Amino acid sequence: MREDPLADERRRMVEELQRFGIRDERVLSAMGKIPRHLFVPEHIRHLAYEDTPLPIGHGQTISQPYIVALMTEALGLTGQEKVLEIGTGSGYQTAILCELSREVFSIERIPELAKGARERLEELGYGNAHIRVGDGTLGWPEEAPFHRIIVTGGLPEVPKPLWEQLAEGGRLVAPIGGRYDQYLWVYTKERGRAHKRALCPCTFVPILGEHGFPPDEPKKKGPFGLFGPRKTSGEDV
Numbered sequence: 001m002r003e004d005p006l007a008d009e010r011r012r013m014v015e016e017l018q019r020f021g022i023r024d025e026r027v028l029s030a031m032g033k034i035p036r037h038l039f040v041p042e043h044i045r046h047l048a049y050e051d052t053p054l055p056i057g058h059g060q061t062i063s064q065p066y067i068v069a070l071m072t073e074a075l076g077l078t079g080q081e082k083v084l085e086i087g088t089g090s091g092y093q094t095a096i097l098c099e100l101s102r103e104v105f106s107i108e109r110i111p112e113l114a115k116g117a118r119e120r121l122e123e124l125g126y127g128n129a130h131i132r133v134g135d136g137t138l139g140w141p142e143e144a145p146f147h148r149i150i151v152t153g154g155l156p157e158v159p160k161p162l163w164e165q166l167a168e169g170g171r172l173v174a175p176i177g178g179r180y181d182q183y184l185w186v187y188t189k190e191r192g193r194a195h196k197r198a199l200c201p202c203t204f205v206p207i208l209g210e211h212g213f214p215p216d217e218p219k220k221k222g223p224f225g226l227f228g229p230r231k232t233s234g235e236d237v
């Protein structure tokens, strides 16, 4: 890998993750290795190792390092797993999964983000990443079952297709709740049944799709703006 002027900042980020309670050495080492600054827009690269989410365009965000570490630790990866990720975004979480598991299948709804992530992962040499554009709430049936599933956006509930595509003994980590605030849950599939454990409250961008949230309502245009006169009868226009 090329010389990295931000290595010191990345080391500090990892120390902070340890102080916050992240223990899994493999997770800490992956986060100490992967250049997060290459996954954020150039003008905010100086903020890449702060413990904060950052905008990545198209109204989406790269998650805060602590949450990435917590979710990855909760997956309990050994290096042998086939993993499904919903919400590729920048591809940063994908890179971490690539370091820690056998093969990663990641689905992103926005084609431009998928393209950017694919290019970054290729450049960094992650040949075990497969990225597809589509509705991740439907999963990736041709590649199922998966040992681990991670969803990096908020969902109203666990999508049925994802649960069906999780292997027996497998684990699924996802933020479940409202459109703009959720709780992070870890689900384990034991003899077909779900055992769940809560991690912490969190705020993710919503997953939009068939088993996710509906797409945003288009804003109505008109001479009166949002607070224009109300119609008292008839159809909405």
Ligand code: SAH
Binding pocket: 056, 060, 061, 062, 063, 086, 087, 088, 089, 090, 091, 092, 093, 094, 107, 108, 109, 110, 113, 134, 135, 136, 137, 152, 153, 205, 206, 207, 208, 209, 210, 212
């Ligand atoms: N893990 C990402 C952050 C993702 S933010 C990172 O490390 O950068 C959540 C992402 O989910 C966004 O990129 C959003 O476009 C995507 N998304 C929303 N709904 C989706 C769906 N139904 N299927 C796949 N991706 C979806």
